Each structure stands twice: as C-alpha cells, then as structure tokens.
Amino acid sequence: MATAKSLLTVPDFALSPRIDQVGVEERAARFTTRSIKKESKLNGLKLVLNMIDLTTLEGKDTDGKVKQLCYKAIHPHDAVPGIPTVAAVCVYPSMVKVAKKALGDSGIRVASVATAFPSGQAPRDVKIRDTRYAVNEGADEIDMVISRGKFHAGEYNFVFDEIAAIKEASGEARLKVILETGELGSFDKVRRASEIAMYAGADFIKTSTGKIQPAATMPVTLVMLEAIRDFYYKTGRMVGMKPAGGISKSKLALHYLVMVKEVLGEDWLNNEWFRFGASSLANDVLMQIVKEHTGLYQSGNYFSVD
Amino acid sequence: MAVTKKKAAPKKSNTVKLKFDTSWNYAPAPESKSAATIHKQYDLFINGEWQKPSGKKYFDTINPATEEKLSEVAMANEADTNKAVTAARNAYEKVWKKMPAKERGKYIFRIARMIQEKARELAVIETLDGGKPIRESRDFDVPTAANHFFYYAGWADKLEYAFPNRQASPLGVAGQIIPWNFPLLMAAWKIAPALATGNTVVLKPAETTPLTALKLAEIIQEADLPPGVVNILTGAGETGASIVNHPGIDKIAFTGSTEVGKLIQRAIAGTNKKATLELGGKAANIIFEDAPIDQAVEGVINGIFFNQGHVCCAGSRLYVQESIAKQVIRKLKDRIETLIVGDPIDKNTDIGAINSKQQLDTIHKYLNIGKKEGAEMYESSCPLPRKGYFCRPTIFTNVAQSSRIAQEEIFGPVLAVLTFRTDDEVIEKANNSPYGLSAGVWTDKGSKIFNMTKRMRAGVVWANTFNKFDPSSPFGGYKESGFGREGGLHGLMPYINLTHQS
Numbered sequence: 001m002a003t004a005k006s007l008l009t010v011p012d013f014a015l016s017p018r019i020d021q022v023g024v025e026e027r028a029a030r031f032t033t034r035s036i037k038k039e040s041k042l043n044g045l046k047l048v049l050n051m052i053d054l055t056t057l058e059g060k061d062t063d064g065k066v067k068q069l070c071y072k073a074i075h076p077h078d079a080v081p082g083i084p085t086v087a088a089v090c091v092y093p094s095m096v097k098v099a100k101k102a103l104g105d106s107g108i109r110v111a112s113v114a115t116a117f118p119s120g121q122a123p124r125d126v127k128i129r130d131t132r133y134a135v136n137e138g139a140d141e142i143d144m145v146i147s148r149g150k151f152h153a154g155e156y157n158f159v160f161d162e163i164a165a166i167k168e169a170s171g172e173a174r175l176k177v178i179l180e181t182g183e184l185g186s187f188d189k190v191r192r193a194s195e196i197a198m199y200a201g202a203d204f205i206k207t208s209t210g211k212i213q214p215a216a217t218m219p220v221t222l223v224m225l226e227a228i229r230d231f232y233y234k235t236g237r238m239v240g241m242k243p244a245g246g247i248s249k250s251k252l253a254l255h256y257l258v259m260v261k262e263v264l265g266e267d268w269l270n271n272e273w274f275r276f277g278a279s280s281l282a283n284d285v286l287m288q289i290v291k292e293h294t295g296l297y298q299s300g301n302y303f304s305v306d
Numbered sequence: 307m308a309v310t311k312k313k314a315a316p317k318k319s320n321t322v323k324l325k326f327d328t329s330w331n332y333a334p335a336p337e338s339k340s341a342a343t344i345h346k347q348y349d350l351f352i353n354g355e356w357q358k359p360s361g362k363k364y365f366d367t368i369n370p371a372t373e374e375k376l377s378e379v380a381m382a383n384e385a386d387t388n389k390a391v392t393a394a395r396n397a398y399e400k401v402w403k404k405m406p407a408k409e410r411g412k413y414i415f416r417i418a419r420m421i422q423e424k425a426r427e428l429a430v431i432e433t434l435d436g437g438k439p440i441r442e443s444r445d446f447d448v449p450t451a452a453n454h455f456f457y458y459a460g461w462a463d464k465l466e467y468a469f470p471n472r473q474a475s476p477l478g479v480a481g482q483i484i485p486w487n488f489p490l491l492m493a494a495w496k497i498a499p500a501l502a503t504g505n506t507v508v509l510k511p512a513e514t515t516p517l518t519a520l521k522l523a524e525i526i527q528e529a530d531l532p533p534g535v536v537n538i539l540t541g542a543g544e545t546g547a548s549i550v551n552h553p554g555i556d557k558i559a560f561t562g563s564t565e566v567g568k569l570i571q572r573a574i575a576g577t578n579k580k581a582t583l584e585l586g587g588k589a590a591n592i593i594f595e596d597a598p599i600d601q602a603v604e605g606v607i608n609g610i611f612f613n614q615g616h617v618c619c620a621g622s623r624l625y626v627q628e629s630i631a632k633q634v635i636r637k638l639k640d641r642i643e644t645l646i647v648g649d650p651i652d653k654n655t656d657i658g659a660i661n662s663k664q665q666l667d668t669i670h671k672y673l674n675i676g677k678k679e680g681a682e683m684y685e686s687s688c689p690l691p692r693k694g695y696f697c698r699p700t701i702f703t704n705v706a707q708s709s710r711i712a713q714e715e716i717f718g719p720v721l722a723v724l725t726f727r728t729d730d731e732v733i734e735k736a737n738n739s740p741y742g743l744s745a746g747v748w749t750d751k752g753s754k755i756f757n758m759t760k761r762m763r764a765g766v767v768w769a770n771t772f773n774k775f776d777p778s779s780p781f782g783g784y785k786e787s788g789f790g791r792e793g794g795l796h797g798l799m800p801y802i803n804l805t806h807q808s
Contacts, residue, residue, distance in 0.1 A: 018750045020770050023601025033441060035335035035653040043330055226600045229324070233636070236322050257330070262644045266325040 009235070013156045016195045017230070019187035019223055028218040031259045041254070042292045046084055048253040049076060049285045051271045052278055053111055053242065055090040057118075057210065065306075066095045070102035072306045077286045079302075080293055086282060087271035088141060092117070093130060096137035111176070112139035115166060118180075118209035120145035124162060131169040142166070143176040145209060146193060148183045156196055163200035176204035176242055176275075181220045182212040190220055194227035204240035210277065215245025218255060225263045238267065244277025250288040253281060326643040335653040337440045342430040344517060348379040350386055350540065351523035353393035354533025360385040365542075367516055370437035371650050371659035371694040379516045382539035384548045387508070390537040391554040394479040394506040397534030402506050403476060405532075411462030414501055416529045417522075418455035421448065421494075424525065428518055432490055433650045435517040437659030437695070438613050440651050450775055451494035454793075457777035458498035461798060465503065468795055474802040476504035477580060478556035481549040484519075485562045486512035486661050487616040487717075493519045495792050496559050497536060503801040505557070508537045508549055512562075514662050516540040547573070555579060557801065561618070564715075564741075564786050582790025582800045584618065584782060586715040587743030589764065590736035591621035591772065592726075595630045597748035601770070603637045606721070609746060609772035611645060611699050614657055615719040616665070618787070619744035621772055623712055625732050628725040635703055635723060642686040642699040649691065657719060660695040669697050669718035676702045676711040681722070707735055715741070729757065737763045742784030746772045765791075 036044055054073045056065060066089075073086045088109035089099050099110045112134035116122035122130075131142055144166045150158045167175050177197035181190050197205050205224055208215035221243045228239045241260070247253055253276060260268050268274050283303045291297050347364060349356040359380035366375045382390075402410070421428065425448045432443040465474040480500045484492035489511055500507050511519035523538045539545055546566075550558055550573050557580040560570055564585040574581055591609050593602045609621025626634045650658030660666040677683055681702040690696040697719055705712050705722040712722045726732040736745060745764040747755055759767040765783045768774060775781070780796035782788060790800045 017600075018596070018598045020598035020601040020750075023598060023604060023770065027601070027604050033445070033653075034332060036332060037335050038333040040331060040333040047330060232322055232324075261328050261330060262326070264324060266328040269328055269330055 016192040024219045034258045050084040052086040053088045053090040074106045093134035100138035109140040111141035113143045115144040118211040142170045145178045160200045167201035174203040177202040178206045198231045206242040208245040210245035216243030240273040242275040248280045351538040379540040382541040382545045387548040393534035398506040401532045407463035414459035421452040436515045439655040439658040454494040454777045458502040462502040480557045481555040482509040482559045486515040489515040490518035513542045583788035585788040589744040591746040592625045594749040595627040602748035605772045610721045666695040672716045740786040743787035
C-alpha cells in the first residue's frame, strides 16, 4: 500500500461523504424486519457462532481463565454434534502465548488487542512495541485502537500514519482497527475514521473496544459497511468488518448477518471478512441452536459459563 | 470449521462486483392467511345493512399474485346509488348533523381502535386483494389508516378552535371514489375528515380492491355507527359515474387518474357540488453532489419501489447531478439486486404483485417505449413467480427530458434517471411537468433545501427523505395533480362551509 503511486489515491479525509442520521437509522431498522425461520435460522446461527471472536479483556485475566476460554472456543457445546468452532480468541498481549498454546492446531486464530488498548493514550513507539510483542508471542491478528484525541483535533495525518506504522509492525498478522465509535460523536466522523483506517492499510475495521458505551449498534455498523463497499469499489481491496460490544443475543446477531448479506453480499458472509466481538453471544447462539435441534429451550445451566 | 482461508488479492476496481446471490438465504416466511375471514360473496353496504344489488350482478375480485378468485362483490347500479344517497341524506338530516360533535368523535375513535384490533386481518386481506407486500400493509397501510381516524376523531369537537371566530358547518352527503393502490388507507383519508365535520358518506372502492373497504363496513357496523352515515358501494366506472352525477351529492372527493379527474370536473361543472381531486404525479427526486449518497439512494429506492411504484407521489423521475451520476447508478443497481420480488404474503417480500393484468400491460407498454426511445434499461436479475402479475424493479438511464418515460406517469416499479448540472437547471426541469404532486431534494446543505422547496411547484417536497406520511400533514397537488388538501387542518376545509360567527 505504501508505494508512492498508491499514496496519490489517498483522498482528503475532511471531504469524506456525509451521512444522514435519520436515513441510516431507518435503513438499519429495516434489516430487523427480515423474518429468519427454519433452516435459514439454523444456518445463520452456525455462521454467527463461526464468526465470533470469543473475548476476554479484563485486568483480572489469568492463564487459567484464558485456557478455559480456549477450550470453549474449540468445543463450544459437545453435547450436540456438528457445531462449528468460533473464529478467534481475543486477549491482551500478555495472554497471547497461553492462548496460542491452548488453541494448538485447532485453526482458531489468536487475536490480541494492542497499542495501549483501550485508550490508545501512549506514545507511538510504545504502541509499536506493544504490537511487536503481541506478534512475537504468536498473535495472528492485532486489534489496535486509533488515537481518538488526535482524530477529534483534526490531525488526520497523525492518525493515518499511526495506523500505517502499526500495520507495518503487525507484519503477517491481520490488522483490525478499532474506531471506538462511541467516542466519535457522529456518523460523519465514523465514516471519516473508517476511510482513514482503510486507506492506511486496515484489514478489518472494528467499532469498539467494548469499554465505552455505546459500543456496536446496527446503524454505526451500517455506516462502516457502506464505507467498506465504497472502498472496495474504488480500490478493489476487500476490508473486513467487526462490530464489537453490545451484541449478546442471537436475534440481533442474525439482523447483523442480514445487513452484511444485503450490503456487501456473499464474499463477506464468512469469518475471513466478518466477525462479532463478543463474550456472551456464544452461549445465546448455542441455546438457540440446541432449540432448533430439540424444539425446546434448555436452561442456562446446560451451557458452560467461562 | 475454523477461519476459512480465502485469497484477498486486490482486484481491478473496474471489474469488482458485489455478489448478492448468497449461499445464506431466507426461508419462506408466509403470514398466516387464517387470520383473515373473506366471505364468498359481498353485498352492498347501504343504510347500515347488507343489501342485494338491484341489478343482481356480482363481479370477481382476485388475488393478483396467484390469479385466484378471492370473492365476488356486488355491482352497484344507479338504483343502488340512489338508495345509498337517500340513506346518507336521511342519516345526515335526522341524526349525524344534529349529534353533538363530542359524540361523533367517539364513534370515530371507536372505528380507529377497531382497525387497530383487527390490524392483522386487515393487513392480510389488503395484501391478498391488492398484491402489496405484507410488510407494507402491516407496517404502513393499516397503522396509518388507524392513525388517520384517531387524528380526525380528535378534531370532531374542536372545529371552533380549528377555525376561530367562524362557524364550521357540514356540507351534507359526500361522494367518495378511491383508487386501488392504498385501498384501506384511502378509505380512511376520505371517511375520517368527512365524519369528523358532520358529513355522511357514499364511498366506492376500486373495482380490483374492494375487500378491505368491505371489511371496514363490517367494522363500522360493529361500531354501531348510525345507519346510513357511511354507505359503501362496490362497482366499476359506471358506479362511480352514478355517484358523481347524482343530484343528492354535495361534494365529490376523488383520488385516481388525471384522466378520470378531468371527466369528473366536466360532469360537475355548473352544479353546486364541491370537489377535491387527488390525481396523478411524476415526482422529481433530486440528488445533489453534496448529498448523503447512500441514504439518498435508499430514499430513491423507497420513493419508486414502495408499493410496486403504484403511488401517485412516487419519485419516478430521478435527477442526479452529473458529477455523481455514475456512482449513484451503480449503487441503485446494487440495491435493486437485493430487493426481494415475490409472493406478497411472505414477510420478506419487498416488491409484491402488480395490481392487475391491465396495469401490468401498461407498465410493459412503457418499458417498450423506453427501449425504443433509446434509454438504457436495467432490471434486477431476480426470478419472477410463474403465476400472477409481476414486474422486476427497473431503471432507465440515459433518459432525456423529452422522453415519454420521463414525462408520463407509469405507475409501476420503473425509474427514469436524468442528469443535471446546476440548481436552476434542475428546478426548471423538475417543474417542467404537467403534474405537481410531490418532489424530493437530497443535499447536506440547509440553505439549498429552502431555496429548492420554495421554488418547486409540488404539493409536498420532502428533504432528505421520501414518502413520509402523517395524518397531521396536508397532502395534495398542483396543476394536473389535482386540487384540495387531505390530511391535517387543511383536510377539514373541503368538508365544511365557513361563516362568520354572529
């Protein structure tokens, strides 16, 4: 991306397209009126489960906690056959090695937050070292945060360069760029931040850290999906999407799938290009999958709490 | 089943295309038809009871999505119209006019509540009889109809505040003729203000969509509205003509084609009958380069494909500023690929059946005209059901202002896309139409919105939205789109005489 030729195509981010809030909210609401029944529900639920980045990002995380989470990632609910695994386990850099070992050759990725997550208030060299550490420990994916303060101050070049620097530091790992939309204040700014991230080399754009309210919402995700679509049309490069935080129910997750299907289509309907950042969503999805198999809802006691 | 590995090499941007034919699809989700009771045969609703048609004739009403017969309804002739007008006159003189306004209001509130209670049944019948998707009849037609009754019920005993220092008195018997595109909603638009102001009603629903009006008659009967206050006559053009020409009618309210509107105006010339006409349209939807593009595209889609384009205020002429035309057209083409065309009773259907064979033929005629005129036609790749009357959502690009598809009302899911350069140019082009019912403006700039709306010759101008309706907001046309306003305070005016209070 960083060749002189491609830099010429970087647009003036102050001019990124404007978003009409009322229109976005109406459009997002319309996706929720799709009726998902029978086999489309079951297939959708399995797809959702397979798109989850099972997450633990707490100060009190320990090896034991992460190991249990990794077992759950590989074996979400062995009582029912044919249940897919989740996509990745998302942890702090200090837990990457533990997760990597626990996941072994399951094919499940290890995603690590980095860059002074969640605030991002650290000097660039610290962020780069944080990223390199996570990559060296074995992270397959890096979830970075943008510098929202600089973004609000209008220093788009700073934000852009920082993302590009972290992209470089990530090496082979795929880079997810967290915009922290709950701190951006308007859809116009979400759109602008999405474009900065994509042009700077993001492999994924992600709504939230999960530490700030509001986290992911359907309208904000729609704005980002539309930014991805326009970027794809302009550059031919696919960028993934990860809404994170606030999606804990299957029904809502299926609404998100509807949105991906109708905005970006088939190519994005897999965990290579779409993820849910969530911790409690998995159990609700499992409960629904079991219900589709048996016709009965089981109590929460039948699903492991990790 | 871990992460699926796919190649992500950038493609040339001029070759990229989104694929909406996805491996994950929606299973059929039909609304249950058992919610609706449709009788085998319907008589005429005159003087609070069901009366056999004098001519003993009935005609079929069909489901346009399956071409199957749903029921048969009575064909009213002149003698029936006479009976209905007499019943309405009696009810007006003896009961309705004299009733305290507060009591009239109670009846209208009751009708509104009963529409809400029977919302599901009404929605299913509307969809079966007219072909519109259940999503729309459930989420738009029926709730908006109920809201209209609620709104005007509130006005019934407050007319002195609506028209301070003046005395509002009813006109008498209103003859009301409504179209097939929003059968129940149009009945509500017509009946609610008439009753609130103390008039009585003879209403004729459209030939192809009589069933929800007849269901409304059942509701009115159940609501115990005094006999004769609302009479419903089913039939075709002749029935309508007999209402228009009847000397006992004081006011005509008509929604339908401009052609018929002109006939009505001729017929009532020289009589004392008042009239409001809500006729055709060819709305301009204008997108400026500074607009929120994705929301504008969505608004254009709703503007033209809502109710299969069977909307008099449909945004059927799209004016796009030339600098963004390519981008907008690409987005429109993508968006129509995701519209689901099919069985209207399925909850996921976006575009249902065309209302009648006749209307489908009209649409096809215009598709051919568009092609002959040299416009580029693009239609969705969706499959169409084998039975029933269906039409793919269609976009014409490269359209000229002088093309017939840009000038004439098609009344189907067909969008004509034109381009423009400057504000003045687009205002001139948008106003360059015999119609003037509605228009849309999409821009992020507030001052431009005010400049545009001031200069557009259209009854309704929507800014950064389209097809928004509220009972409190007046609706009606300029030029050949008709005259008079329905909805809001303005909607009371056509049903009253105002005199100065002594």
